[in-house]
Amino acid sequence: MGKLVGAVALCCMLVVLSVTVLVSAVFGGASPASGPSAPGSAAAPTGGDRTPALPAGWAQLEQAAAATCPGLPWTVLASIGTVESDSGRSTAPGVASGANGAGAEGPMQFEPATFVAYATVGPGGVTPASPYDAVDAVYTAAAMLCADGGGSPSGLHDAVYAYNHSTTYVDTVLTLSLAFADDPTVDGTVVAALAFAAGQLGTPYAWGGNGPGGFDCSGLTRAAYAAAGVTLPRVAQDQFGLGPPVPDGSTVAPGDLVFFGTGPAAVSHVGLSLGDGRMVDAPHTGALVRVDVVDLAGRRYVGATRPSTVPGSVPSAGADRIGPRPGGTR
DSSP: OHHHHHHHHHHHHHHHHHHHHHHHHHHTSOOOOSOOOOOOOOOOOOTTSOOBSSOTTHHHHHHHHHTTSTTOOHHHHHHHHHHHHTTTTOOSTTSSSSOOTTOOBTTTTBOHHHHHHHOOOOTTOOSSOOTTSHHHHHHHHHHHHHHTTTTSHHHHHHHHHHHSOOHHHHHHHHHHHHHHHHOTTOBHHHHHHHHHHHHTTTOBBOTTOBSSSOBOHHHHHHHHHHHTTOOOOSSHHHHHHHOOBOOTTSOOOTTOEEEEESSTTOEEEEEEEEETTEEEEOOSTTOBSEEEEOOTTSTTEEEEEOGGGOTTOOOOTTTTOOOOOSOOOO
């Protein structure tokens, strides 16, 4: 029993460490580069086109809404919208009209009473505020997150958890926030792979593990890209050989695979880049899937590849999008 309690405590400690790293990284992310504008109309997403995960105008909308809450990262709003409704592009019930099975409404998936409590009419929104209007929905989400402490590093985790009472949800939102901060044009294939990996944080390392109960390093990256509709080889050496390589001196982007070992023919470890010098990986026996710092200058770093652009590994229709989640908790 003592060993079991100790293992549970260690598991909890490592999960908290990953969350702390994520929150710290999100607050250290990039600043918005452009001014506010209302979102334009977006066509329904199609698999394999690798268009940006954020529709035209949404990054600017989320930047403007986040500015109403000093300290709130706009990328958190971007990630919530992506997870909830593919930033309004989902055709599921409750996004454009009506409600889903849990009663949630609109692109940011508010329950009616919660929306009323924080309802905010954004610039160019409709009056009275509507959960189905993208501007009002995003500004209202910013108001709720702000009220729950989302403008400070110490309060962000709990604010996102209050938005949806799920640790996996928080991990996914914070992970995608890093990717959007690093590259606001990151594509849907990469977002789907990162979302899967984020959902595995805290899962035990298992030699030869392909999930769901355990992963080794290459099992995790393979499963993450499989969730995005992209097929990778099973082992790290073969994944490195698949390429295409990220040229030396180029920026390692979200979704890139980063490899470690003693040389190009002796690759022994792989992780999935989140951008901003961090990766999700299954590090070694006795550890959990976690967020680690990528040491690109270290002697064991071999190189990086960009599997989302491998010819022939094109996602099937719909595979490159995530969301909406099946129920509202707000």
